[in-house]
Amino acid sequence: MSKIFLSVALLLTFGLTTTMAQAQGQSHSGTDAEQRACARDVSRFCRQVIDQGDFTILACLQQHRPKLTKACHQVLLSHGQ
Structure with a gap:
């Protein structure tokens, strides 16, 4: 289960392009x-x-977007995905 949390955290961390993250300085x-x-x-x-x-x-989450929970769908949207 902790591997899933880590993967989601890393997924959201790298959801922005490197350029955008550098431009924002965070x-x-x-x-x-x-x-x-x-x-x-x-x-x-x-x-x-x-x-x-x-x-x-x-990519997997995006492929399954219609089946995602509303909460996860909102997380993806909030990170520009």
Whole structure:
């Protein structure tokens, strides 16, 4: 379960492009609440790719967007995804 939280946090951290993060002078990581909001969806829909990196998990969540919980969908939207 902690691996899922870490993956979601890293996913949200790298959700912005490197250029945007550098331009803003800060990096964004998911809050505990954001991590909890998507942990179930990552576990449910993306378990098979959880070891393949954050961008793969992001792509998986995007592919399953219609099935995501409202909370996780909102997290993705709030990070420009």
